[in-house]
Amino acid sequence: MKFSHAVIRKPGRNFSLGLTTRSLGIPDYELMLNQHDAYVQTLASLGLDITVLDPLPDYPDAYFVEDTAVVTPRVAVITRPGAESRQGEEDSIEPVLSRFRRTIRIQPPGTVDGGDVLMVGEHFFVGISKRTNQNGASQLGAILDRFGYSWTAIPVRTGLHLKSSLSLVSPDTLLITAALAEHEAFRDFHKIMLDQDEELAANTLWINQALVVPAGFPHTHSKLEKLGLRLIDLDMSEARKMDGGLSCMSLRF
Numbered sequence: 001m002k003f004s005h006a007v008i009r010k011p012g013r014n015f016s017l018g019l020t021t022r023s024l025g026i027p028d029y030e031l032m033l034n035q036h037d038a039y040v041q042t043l044a045s046l047g048l049d050i051t052v053l054d055p056l057p058d059y060p061d062a063y064f065v066e067d068t069a070v071v072t073p074r075v076a077v078i079t080r081p082g083a084e085s086r087q088g089e090e091d092s093i094e095p096v097l098s099r100f101r102r103t104i105r106i107q108p109p110g111t112v113d114g115g116d117v118l119m120v121g122e123h124f125f126v127g128i129s130k131r132t133n134q135n136g137a138s139q140l141g142a143i144l145d146r147f148g149y150s151w152t153a154i155p156v157r158t159g160l161h162l163k164s165s166l167s168l169v170s171p172d173t174l175l176i177t178a179a180l181a182e183h184e185a186f187r188d189f190h191k192i193m194l195d196q197d198e199e200l201a202a203n204t205l206w207i208n209q210a211l212v213v214p215a216g217f218p219h220t221h222s223k224l225e226k227l228g229l230r231l232i233d234l235d236m237s238e239a240r241k242m243d244g245g246l247s248c249m250s251l252r253f
């Protein structure tokens, strides 16, 4: 799919108060802003028309906009994030996406984080995780069915989200952890397996014939070089301290 737009939100000064399961140290705001700026510039250089939103002071995790929506070519599903401290972020995303798509909201008690949803053409893999519950996945699935898409639920046993452990790097190739590769839903894909000590490199962004990858994972980098795509390395050190990766910081469509 050719992407033409991205919605991104600038991290707020209080971003280090967001949720995290990592113990990688306190993130630095100036460095985060520099890395975020490089991220915005990279997506712009790949031909995306970028909307940059202001921080939401009451929501230190709000720059992880991916979790607030699932944008498909036919409909944008506004999620209900699974972490209580993030519920409400979606209210400010709906008016932005409604300029581009019809929007439909996930209703309580359902919860869905966009980080749990992988789009592969007309099919969606939906992780059931600590953030996306069965009810939310079923609501999302019913909307996808209604708009002519298919979907599969995948239990997420490790990592925050489904896309913490895999990403699509060509129409039929997944970059994936060993644990998830065994799931039979992925049997028909070519798989590039992540080394165990490079599993934090699982989350990449395949945009318009380029693959944006997190810097600092040499084995993964050389495996991905074989795809023949243009690889762009971005330093993600500060977002990583907050459990974030490349896909989390934008909605692409």
Ligand code: CIR
Binding pocket: 018, 019, 020, 061, 064, 066, 067, 083, 086, 114, 115, 116, 160, 161, 164, 242, 243, 244, 245, 247, 248
């Ligand atoms: C959180 O725990 O919700 C944020 N600190 C990180 C969210 C990362 N989002 C994503 O992977 N889609």
